[in-house]
Amino acid sequence: xxxxxxxxxxxxxxxxxxxxxxxxxxxxxxxxxxxxxxxxxxxxxxxxxxxxxxxxxxxxxxxxxxxxxxxxxxxxxxxxxxxxxxxxxxxxxxxxxxxxxxxxxxxxxxxxxxxxxxxxxxxxxxxxxxxxxxxxxxxxxxxxxxxxxxxxxxxxxxxxxxxxxxxxxxxxxxxxxxxxxxxxxxxxxxxxxxxxxxxxxxxxxxxxxxxxxxxxxxxxxxxxxxxxxxxxxxxxxxxxxxxxxxxxxxxxxxxxxxxxxxxxxxxxxxxxxxxxxxxxxxxxxxxxx
Amino acid sequence: xxxxxxxxxxxxxxxxxxxxxxxxxxxxxxxxxxxxxxxxxxxxxxxxxxxxxxxxxxxxxxxxxxxxxxxxxxxxxxxxxxxxxxxxxxxxxxxxxxxxxxxxxxxxxxxxxxxxxxxxxxxxxxxxxxxxxxxxxxxxxxxxxxxxxxxxxxxxxxxxxxxxxxxxxxxxxxxxxxxxxxxxxxxxxxxxxxxxxxxxxxxxxxxxxxxxxxxxxxxxxxxxxxxxxxxxxxxxxxxxxxxxxxxxxxxxxxxxxxxxxxxxxxxxxxxxxxxxxxxxxxxxxxxxxxxxxxxxxxxxxxxxxxxxxxxxxxxxxxxxxxxxxxxxxxxxxxxxxxxxxxxxxxxxxxxxxxxxxxxxxxxxxxxxxxxxxxxxxxxxxxxxxxxxxxxxxxxxxxxxxxxxxxxxxxxxxxxxxxxxxxxxxxxxxxxxxxxxxxxxxxxxxxxxxxxxxxxxxxxxxxxxxxxxxxxxxxxx
Numbered sequence: 106x107x108x109x110x111x112x113x114x115x116x117x118x119x120x121x122x123x124x125x126x127x128x129x130x131x132x133x134x135x136x137x138x139x140x141x142x143x144x145x146x147x148x149x150x151x152x153x154x155x156x157x158x159x160x161x162x163x164x165x166x167x168x169x170x171x172x173x174x175x176x177x178x179x180x181x182x183x184x185x186x187x188x189x190x191x192x193x194x195x196x197x198x199x200x201x202x203x204x205x206x207x208x209x210x211x212x213x214x215x216x217x218x219x220x221x222x223x224x225x226x227x228x229x230x231x232x233x234x235x236x237x238x239x240x241x242x243x244x245x246x247x248x249x250x251x252x253x254x255x256x257x258x259x260x261x262x263x264x265x266x267x268x269x270x271x272x273x274x275x276x277x278x279x280x281x282x283x284x285x286x287x288x289x290x291x292x293x294x295x296x297x298x299x300x301x302x303x304x305x306x307x308x309x310x311x312x313x314x315x316x317x318x319x320x321x322x323x324x325x326x327x328x329x330x331x332x333x334x335x336x337x338x339x340x341x342x343x344x345x346x347x348x349x350x351x352x353x354x355x356x357x358x359x360x361x362x363x364x365x366x367x368x369x370x371x372x373x374x375x376x377x378x379x380x381x382x383x384x385x386x387x388x389x390x391x392x393x394x
Numbered sequence: 395x396x397x398x399x400x401x402x403x404x405x406x407x408x409x410x411x412x413x414x415x416x417x418x419x420x421x422x423x424x425x426x427x428x429x430x431x432x433x434x435x436x437x438x439x440x441x442x443x444x445x446x447x448x449x450x451x452x453x454x455x456x457x458x459x460x461x462x463x464x465x466x467x468x469x470x471x472x473x474x475x476x477x478x479x480x481x482x483x484x485x486x487x488x489x490x491x492x493x494x495x496x497x498x499x500x501x502x503x504x505x506x507x508x509x510x511x512x513x514x515x516x517x518x519x520x521x522x523x524x525x526x527x528x529x530x531x532x533x534x535x536x537x538x539x540x541x542x543x544x545x546x547x548x549x550x551x552x553x554x555x556x557x558x559x560x561x562x563x564x565x566x567x568x569x570x571x572x573x574x575x576x577x578x579x580x581x582x583x584x585x586x587x588x589x590x591x592x593x594x595x596x597x598x599x600x601x602x603x604x605x606x607x608x609x610x611x612x613x614x615x616x617x618x619x620x621x622x623x624x625x626x627x628x629x630x631x632x633x634x635x636x637x638x639x640x641x642x643x644x645x646x647x648x649x650x651x652x653x654x655x656x657x658x659x660x661x662x663x664x665x666x667x668x669x670x671x672x673x674x675x676x677x678x679x680x681x682x683x684x685x686x687x688x689x690x691x692x693x694x695x696x697x698x699x700x701x702x703x704x705x706x707x708x709x710x711x712x713x714x715x716x717x718x719x720x721x722x723x724x725x726x727x728x729x730x731x732x733x734x735x736x737x738x739x740x741x742x743x744x745x746x747x748x749x750x751x752x753x754x755x756x757x758x759x760x761x762x763x764x765x766x767x768x769x770x771x772x773x774x775x776x777x778x779x780x781x782x783x784x785x786x787x788x789x790x791x792x793x794x795x796x797x798x799x800x801x802x803x804x805x806x807x808x809x810x811x812x813x814x815x816x817x818x819x820x821x822x823x824x825x826x827x828x829x830x831x832x833x834x835x836x837x838x839x840x841x842x843x844x845x846x847x848x849x850x851x852x853x854x855x856x857x858x859x860x861x862x863x864x865x866x867x868x869x870x
Contacts (some may be wrong), residue, residue, distance in 0.1 A: 136837060152863055192759060195754065195757065195758060198753070198754070198757055200657060200658060223760050223761070223762050224760060225760075226757065226759065226760040227759070227760030228760075230759070231754075231758035233751055233754060233755065233758075235751055237749070237751035237754065237755040238755075239752060239756070239769075239770050239773075239774070240752075240754065240773065240774045241773065249756075249761075249769065250759040250760065250761075253759065253760065253761050253765055253769075254760060261852070303755075303759065304758070304759070307759065307760065311780055349779065
């Protein structure tokens, strides 16, 4: 499968156009990058995060395009998960956390006083490291968000939302006959897809994934990666991953974090074949991390 | 005198430890020994200490009866011919005289002369016995020591043997608690059986009249002796319901506040303050109920009653204006306050055991705090909370002091919280306090009640523990 030349999204400060020659020589990397990237969905400017007195993130500026998978990579404790959690203000739930800088989504600052984090999180879904289905039935898990936000007024509408979400998450065929058995009874990979179905049931625009495959076996991981690639058509996806192979497989854009700083960002092909920074090269070639 | 032996024994034991250790080092001669020298030392210590201790215990158990035997055997004829009662009294006085104290009675002529001699004899016997016990203990220690010193060799598994002794001692301690429980059950069952042989069990369990006074003479009035415990069960149940109606919501909601809403600082202040409530003695709750809450509620209800009298609700008004201090509501409400920290700290633990990932998941869906609590946390914690509430119920049923002081004594069969009622525990207290003859059904009824109470709370506790445990395992 050949990759096309990727068009750098307008207004990106970091992502430059790739050399066509580089791409064709590395056909496996970014193999899914066939769809064009959308406009900038989220723009972070000088974002710093403090846990109490400890600064976890230093002046990160990053543009995240729509309808694209952006991978955040870096060694443990580099701040990539912290940055991910600033985008749906999940850091608000940890006492003593302070965020400075601007994070704009569709041009509006999400840290603005007027923005209700509860509504923001309905727009920005999140999938966690460990599958965390609620101790309820599969149906109730998916219906949780729509119920809270009043997205369905009749039982029929709710059934439709549940079915649609489970289908998009690629879980429908496996659970259609046991929608009312507990979600915690599914396998790890199925649970993670259930959680993804739960997240997309509220029609978010952005989906944040915090190492979604780290607790899964290779087969379940492959399924989730396939799913991520399908979801890219509709959503802006940001994924934190420890696996460089995974970043290369599923993402079109990659940002490399180290020691709380954003070191380098660009098209995935570029980062993996021709990194500008020495540290990036060392990390992706496994010299540290 | 005995403390000299104790000091000697302690010295022996220390000596045994040191000797055992030194011997182990010397006999191994640098070769690899199975156990460490200090373990050999401990092993020697046990073999010296244990037989001596056993001997001392045996001596103290048997010395009294041996002494009595000897006194009787060597007594002069005049004393030996006394009736047993008087004879033992004489010996007791002889012991006092022997120890240099005054006799308790004034003995007539033949005995008064014997008293000093007998006193000396009693003193001699007592000191012989205590010396004998001490010497026997020392001999046992020495024998044990000699035995163990021959056994210390490099291949002796002293470590395992010492561990075995430690296991044994720990086991013996835990057995004490279990045996006590068994003893309680045994005595309850035996005395209950005696009670049920006088009063049929069906009358006890299903009868609706409780009046345990029994006529001693046929012409006594008002002493019918009815043992239907249903009013007591109903009173217990009513007070338990009121207590739980107070404790369950307040305890649960404060647990939710503490575990989900409060900041770290607030939590650090509120939680200990709540737990102070748990440290208040129940008798203090009791007089708080009887002297503060009771009169306050009476004034309140009387006031409402006075307003209603003469109006369309005249009957209710008259009733309310005659309400008294002692009522089920007071005891139940104060007991509920007592149970708040119990419910809240258990529920707090259970809520904290719900994994953070569930909260994160819910918040990430755009749920608010209260939605998360209501739709995710409480359902997830429900079995555990039910267990906590059942434990609180079993405490409410067994609680005695508050109800004794605030609920009254009249065995009314009612569900009206403004009436005085009585509970199983209160009746046990009233049946067993004061001078009682021990064969009447009146006294034995306490054991029947006690057994019922025991069975009910035991079952409740078992069910509750099961539920709590099953829930804890779910997330590990």
